[in-house]
Amino acid sequence: MAIFTCEPAGHAPACGCGTGRRGLxxxxxxxxxxxxxxxxxxxxxxxxxxxxxxxxxPRRIDVHHHLTPPLYKDVALSRVEMSPPARDWTPEKTVADMDAAGIDVAMLSVSTPGLGFAEGEERRRLARVCNEYAAEMAQRHPGRFGSFAAVPLPDVDGALAEAVYALDTLKADGLLLFTSYGNTWLGDEKLHPLYEELNRRKAIVATHPLSPQCCTNVVPQIADTVVEFGTDTSRTIASLMFSGTAAKYPDIRFIFSHAGGTLPFLIERLDFQARPPAQSAKLYGGAVRPALGHFLYDTAQAANPVALGALRQLVPTSQIVLGTDFPYRTSPEQVQGLAGCGLDPATLRAIECGNAEALIPRLKV
Structure with a gap:
């Protein structure tokens, strides 16, 4: 098991500026x-x-940190409801939250409602708006931000074009895919043209759950975020594994939110599903544990001993990275939760920054 430790680094000022001539x-x-x-x-x-x-x-890198670009917000609010944390997001709030928790770098991504409220060319334009806004934030705050770019799935051609632009022109660190699109989960063969390009690039693909079309408002008294988000994360992981998609495109570095959702608690069922040789042959490494250990998982809303302990029983520590889920949670809350999980210092440092630095080498200091 590879454990990475981080060299200490000074915390960048909120403006993201270096010392400069005037500072000297x-x-x-x-x-x-x-x-x-x-x-x-x-x-x-x-x-x-x-x-x-x-x-x-300590140096800390947050791979799960959301933004709400103003133009995206205006269009979204004209079509769908938006939760207050996302609606009221500002760059100033993000920087203040990062500073309060000692977060050195945050990977920005658009969260729910995603782009599903738009269609066709409008969806493509909104993806571009989100990605260019994230790139501008990184320019305004040097060294503080990276991004996982939005793509207009299930429009595969549009997603391919936006992925190339975001990765090559905007220098995004990877892509953000949702766990499902309608009744399509990430293992679906329709997405293979996109995966072929991402596998060639050895790209990072962060994922985020949403309310799937099949299972919205199933229990009216309970928000979908409470149960369905974790469940849809598990669905899409199982889809990638048992479709053979993850094994076919092994160089894509998938990151799953919230410690993999309900996945650790389904391990016996997954092992049972893989018993027939026809099923196990589809899996990366030929079995459930190697297949799951090939993915990465963030700690957002899972920075507690129960969830993190279950995940660590399932995958190597090298596959776990810090996530805060700001603005839906605060970064200090998530950092403090992780610190209370009883991890030894080397393991804590690996999760807080070392594993992310190994995943995104430009972040090394």
Whole structure:
């Protein structure tokens, strides 16, 4: 089992700016004023305690962090309901939340309602709007953001075109796919033309659940986010595995939200499904455990000993990455939850940053 540890890094300021020439001039002026007032040189140098505090500061990379571009929000609100956290999102709130939790870098993605309220060319345009807005945020806050680009599925041709533009022109770090589109889950053969290109690129594909067409508002007293989101994540993982799609495209790096949904608790049933040779032959590695261990999983809304403990019984720690699900949860809440899971320091550092740095090498400092 590979465990990655992180070199400590200073936390970038909220504006994302480096020190720069003006910062150096301000520092020189402050230094001159201090010396002029008789302050000793030793008082200006870092104390051992300060140096130790800076060196011990953990680096954190959040792979599950949402944004709501203004134009996307305007169109969405004219068609569907939007939850208050998504509706009220602003860049300032995102940066403040990251700073409060010591998040150095966040991977931005659009969450529910996704693009399903639009059709045809409008859906393609909205995907482009979202992706260009995320790229602009990364430019305004250097070093703080990456992105998993939106694509207009189930329009496969449009998704292919947007994937190429987002990855090549906007330099997105990967794509964001939802767990289902209508009654199509991610193992469906209709998506193979997109997967062929993503497999060639060894692309990262983060996923996010939604309310599937089959199972919306099944229990009126319980929001779909409570039960159906985790269930749809499990459906799509099983779809990818038992269709043979994941084995056919092994170089796509899939990340599943929320510790894989209900997956850890279905392991005996999945093992039973794989007993016939005709079924196990479809799986990456020929069995359920290697197939599941080939995917990655984030900790968003699963940063607790029960969910994380179950996931760690199923997959190597190297496959687990930090996620916060901001703005639906706060980053401090998720970071503190993870810290309370009883992990040893090396494992905690791997989940908070090392595994993400291995997945996205540009993030290494």
């Amino acid at each position: 001039l301000r520092g020189a002026a402050a230094l001159g004023a201090a010396l002029g007032s008789g302050l000793a040189w030793s008082a200006l140098l870092p104390t051992p305690a300060l140096a130790q505090a800076a060196a011990s500061k």
